[in-house]
Amino acid sequence: MADLNPPSSTIPRPVFIVSDGTAITAETLAQAVLTQFPNLNYEQRRIPFVDTVEKAVATADRINLVQEKTGMRPLVFSTFSRKSISNAFCDECTGFVSELFRSFVNPLEEELGMKSSHQVGMTHRIRNxxxxxxxxxxxxxxxxxxxxxxxxxxxxxxxxxxxxxxxxxxxxxxxxxxxxxxxxxxxxxxxxxxxxxxxxxxxxxxxxxxxxxxxxxxxxxxxxxxxxxxxxxxxxxxxxxxxxxxxxxxxxxxxxxxxxxxxxxxxxxxxxxxxxxxxxxxxxx
Known part of the structure; x- marks a missing residue:
């Protein structure tokens, strides 16, 4: 069985940015995190508008295929507004998934005692x-x-x-x-x-x-x-x-x-x- 995390710095680690919106927010957050690992050699791909369960499963399969071909476990940064799409993606994807909204939104819902809107594109809407x-x-x-x-x-x-x-x-x-x-x-x-x-x-x-x-x-x-x-x-x-x-x-x-x-x-x-x-x-x- 291939080593999914070879230490060689000559082989770029696959990184995927996935979202049901533009993926700009996910990419920004991912870049902020990845800059903390200056010696990491990686190849990044952005996949926006994964806005249905079917697309989520297909995207996960695409990422899984990259893992099979490269023998390296992809790093995946995602921002899904709808829980059903997030669950479908996370259940199917074998990469290391950081679901960025869940990391912040869920604890805030508990602290504030209210539910978030779970609407796509709220980060980039015109507020004023x-x-x-x-x-x-x-x-x-x-x-x-x-x-x-x-x-x-x-x-x-x-x-x-x-x-x-x-x-x-x-x-x-x-x-x-x-x-x-x-x-x-x-x-x-x-x-x-x-x-x-x-x-x-x-x-x-x-x-x-x-x-x-x-x-x-x-x-x-x-x-x-x-x-x-x-x-x-x-x-x-x-x-x-x-x-x-x-x-x-x-x-x-x-x-x-x-x-x-x-x-x-x-x-x-x-x-x-x-x-x-x-x-x-x-x-x-």
């Missing part, structure tokens, strides 16, 4: 139309003000991210807009700015909203080389020059900044909130 409209407006603003496309309306921004090209400004901007309804502009600092020795005029007027992102030259070189291989723009020498010049400018200007090299977007966002004393709007979805 005003907050939803704010998020849409923030996304629109952030896309319009990406990569210094326009100086118009910078005074409306709640955050203006600055840094060299490809230092993580755009994904961080979109995360803040999509998750928290924050209007974010991002503005690249370029060699012309470093030669001049001052911030672009448009940024000097909104200095209190600036937050900088930097990155290690080696990582920047890797990212830029994928975009424009063997170019002056991507060379390690130029990356070192731009990073050192950018950090020196932010130090002179008193702009708070951090490195995106090893930080997650969530960590960067939390630091920006704390540094700029932002009001964290209700997270939607």
């Amino acid at each position: 139309e005003e907050n939803y409209d704010r998020r849409i407006a923030a996304i629109d603003y952030t896309l319009t003000h990406d990569d210094g496309q326009t100086d118009f309306g910078l005074d409306e921004a709640e955050v203006i991210l600055v840094g060299v090209s490809r230092s993580g400004k755009t994904p961080t901007s979109l995360f803040l807009a999509m998750q928290f309804g924050i209007k974010v502009a991002n503005y690249p600092l370029i060699p012309e700015d470093f030669d001049r020795g001052t911030l672009p005029e448009a940024l000097a007027k909104v200095h209190d909203k600036l937050f900088g992102l930097t990155i290690s030259p080696e990582r920047l070189h890797e990212i830029r080389n994928e975009r424009r291989p063997n170019s002056r723009y991507a060379s390690i020498e130029n990356c070192r020059y731009e990073i050192s010049s950018c950090e020196a400018m932010m130090d002179r200007e008193g702009i708070s900044y951090l490195s995106s090299t090893t930080k997650s977007i969530e960590e960067i966002a939390a630091t920006i909130f704390a540094t700029l004393h932002l009001e964290k709007h209700e997270r939607i979805g």
